[in-house]
Amino acid sequence: MSLFDLITKLPGVGEKRALVLKQLGIRTIEDLLTYYPYRYDDLASRLPSQTDDGQKVTFKGTISSPALLLRFGYKKSRVSFHLLVGHDNIAVSFFNQPWIKEQIELGQEMAVFGVFDAVHASLSGQKIIHADNDSLAAIYPASQSIHEKTIQQLVAHAYQQYADEIVEIVPADLRQTFRLLPRVQQIHDMHFPDSAQAAKLARRSAAFEEFFLFQMRIQLLKISSAKHQGRQINYDAAVIENFIAQLPYQLTHAQEKVIQEVLSDLKRPLHMNRLLQGDVGSGKTIVAAVAMLASISAGFQAAIMVPTEILAQQHASNLSNLYENAGLHLRVELLTSGLKAAARRQVLQDLENGEIDVIVGTHALIQPDVRFHHLGLAVIDEQHRFGVKQRATLRKQAENPDILAMTATPIPRTLAITAYGEMTISTIDELPQGRQKIITKWVKSNQTDHVFDWIKGQLAKGAQAYVVTPLIEESESLDVQNAELIYDRLKSELLPYRVSLLHGRLTNDEKQQVIDDFSNNKTQVLVTTTVIEVGVDIKNATIMVILDADRFGIAQLHQLRGRVGRGDKQSYAILVSDPKTQYGIDRMEAIAATTDGFVLAEKDLELRGPGDVIGIKQAGMPEFNVGDPIHDLKMMETAQQSAIEITSRENWDTDKNNAGLVKYLSLTMYRYKDFD
Numbered sequence: 001m002s003l004f005d006l007i008t009k010l011p012g013v014g015e016k017r018a019l020v021l022k023q024l025g026i027r028t029i030e031d032l033l034t035y036y037p038y039r040y041d042d043l044a045s046r047l048p049s050q051t052d053d054g055q056k057v058t059f060k061g062t063i064s065s066p067a068l069l070l071r072f073g074y075k076k077s078r079v080s081f082h083l084l085v086g087h088d089n090i091a092v093s094f095f096n097q098p099w100i101k102e103q104i105e106l107g108q109e110m111a112v113f114g115v116f117d118a119v120h121a122s123l124s125g126q127k128i129i130h131a132d133n134d135s136l137a138a139i140y141p142a143s144q145s146i147h148e149k150t151i152q153q154l155v156a157h158a159y160q161q162y163a164d165e166i167v168e169i170v171p172a173d174l175r176q177t178f179r180l181l182p183r184v185q186q187i188h189d190m191h192f193p194d195s196a197q198a199a200k201l202a203r204r205s206a207a208f209e210e211f212f213l214f215q216m217r218i219q220l221l222k223i224s225s226a227k228h229q230g231r232q233i234n235y236d237a238a239v240i241e242n243f244i245a246q247l248p249y250q251l252t253h254a255q256e257k258v259i260q261e262v263l264s265d266l267k268r269p270l271h272m273n274r275l276l277q278g279d280v281g282s283g284k285t286i287v288a289a290v291a292m293l294a295s296i297s298a299g300f301q302a303a304i305m306v307p308t309e310i311l312a313q314q315h316a317s318n319l320s321n322l323y324e325n326a327g328l329h330l331r332v333e334l335l336t337s338g339l340k341a342a343a344r345r346q347v348l349q350d351l352e353n354g355e356i357d358v359i360v361g362t363h364a365l366i367q368p369d370v371r372f373h374h375l376g377l378a379v380i381d382e383q384h385r386f387g388v389k390q391r392a393t394l395r396k397q398a399e400n401p402d403i404l405a406m407t408a409t410p411i412p413r414t415l416a417i418t419a420y421g422e423m424t425i426s427t428i429d430e431l432p433q434g435r436q437k438i439i440t441k442w443v444k445s446n447q448t449d450h451v452f453d454w455i456k457g458q459l460a461k462g463a464q465a466y467v468v469t470p471l472i473e474e475s476e477s478l479d480v481q482n483a484e485l486i487y488d489r490l491k492s493e494l495l496p497y498r499v500s501l502l503h504g505r506l507t508n509d510e511k512q513q514v515i516d517d518f519s520n521n522k523t524q525v526l527v528t529t530t531v532i533e534v535g536v537d538i539k540n541a542t543i544m545v546i547l548d549a550d551r552f553g554i555a556q557l558h559q560l561r562g563r564v565g566r567g568d569k570q571s572y573a574i575l576v577s578d579p580k581t582q583y584g585i586d587r588m589e590a591i592a593a594t595t596d597g598f599v600l601a602e603k604d605l606e607l608r609g610p611g612d613v614i615g616i617k618q619a620g621m622p623e624f625n626v627g628d629p630i631h632d633l634k635m636m637e638t639a640q641q642s643a644i645e646i647t648s649r650e651n652w653d654t655d656k657n658n659a660g661l662v663k664y665l666s667l668t669m670y671r672y673k674d675f676d
């Protein structure tokens, strides 16, 4: 008998029920015993005077009127009677449970659980409480196919049969330091607490256990990927130095620091899995360019995967220029789905033969027929745009190259420890010199004419402007129509300046043409839907107008604004919107108040809660049963330190004190295969 017995070992659990349970993530007895309730109903009885209106409560008293059964139509019914609780005569009603009537006898003692209505001194009964103890009833997350009560019963069974098998997992010294309950008591009190206090203590121990196991797994994954899949990239330091020396600008300290971090990772025989976060416009591309050059100088290829075709083209041409200007003759190729069949075949062939040094691509890079000669480094740009699966595919396909993921959507510090636990984080926390703060203004839509007049004045001084049209999520065609309307209007109003239009319905070549024209100042105003959101880098564009800005989230607005202020000229962002909710107003004010993406990320988290913050789901943010990684950040940090400390000890995995932990981890790694 073991906690890792399949759930079908329990009486009453056949194949069918096992399948239903599996959907709740319950496969083994252990899974069931750690399927914890999300709340408890307090069944301890109270007096009406101690109870708030609308509260769930148990009243215990004497039945003071005979039961009356009313039927409405075929299925509906109401049983009503009075219960004398202390000095209050409470009107109790049970809906659609006609059989209750049989249990009601005048003068008898009874305890009823239900929802209290203080105004009418009545109780809407949910159940009659038979057991006469003061206890809490565990309420479990159930599903359509399995009732909460069934789960209660299964848990009770499992506990009865398997309590003796519950052994300690968290090592004794940690349990002592953090005053954790013995595991068997923790599990007991989670499901069958005697008091709210007992439940609370059990929850604390269970949360620590959950965080600690999570952090242990992350450490193990780090250790194992470092041990087995390393790739030593012995780059040529002179090549790198020379390249950096030829750049038209001085690297910022932050860029230098981050480049050093990446280079020393590459040189180590360990596998690199690094996340580079840096605010919009902070200069991440050059870091990627250096890292890729390092890989190439050591005889490997390098790849960079980006979310859109426009971005792929831009990166390919930037990288070519950067290398070319430094006198390096590297072959940089583009692999996107827009490529013609023959051209694609050629690229694939050359890639496999090792004739291509750098491949820049979209999702097209992770198609099954893409094979590398010897990929040393894969860069993933805007990594939150790719799912865990896609990132894994790239790694597998290329025999586990070193990974440098980049993001301009900073994740709040409070979430990073959990979401990116398995990655090492580098941060560019400084913008290139000479950048001026983008002046951001929020105006109401009745100011739109003013805004357009003002743009015209700025165009006369040589500026260029983006005008982003409202995002209409429900319909792409409305989205495009809208952009066309604005385009038509501005085309005539802004004469003699030239206006162009960019939206998702254009072909890739058309899009590229529009971007090129704007980039070369052939057009001065670019009316666009959100196609341009990420990465577009045109220095002379200094004005960003976002219409109906309240349709966008904070992260997206920040990304959009980041398209300007990329050179040394004063830039402006104008948010035009009439938000109808406080949340909308809060977002406008937040964006107008700061241009710091890290501050905004925290604000976003505060305004929306963790579930919604952009990119978190995709970032592989794991879900926790008991602990709340944001609320219990301190505990998560402690768990992380403990896991690092344990795994760095010599022979920790054969140490007797860790036997329970080691066994548990070896039997449960399957749950975390997604990280692989």
Ligand SMILES: Nc1ncnc2c1ncn2[C@@H]1O[C@H](COP(=O)(O)OP(=O)(O)OP(=O)(O)O)[C@@H](O)[C@H]1O
Pocket (backbone or CB within 6 Å): 249, 250, 251, 252, 255, 278, 279, 280, 281, 282, 283, 284, 285, 286, 407, 408, 432, 433, 534, 535, 536, 537, 539, 562, 566
């Ligand atoms: N140290 C530097 N000094 C001056 N300009 C720089 C420096 N580093 C990068 N730049 C320039 O700043 C601009 C923005 O850099 P880059 O495109 O790499 O930003 P990014 O971090 O990728 O931003 P985003 O996420 O918004 O795309 C580019 O035009 C680049 O040439």
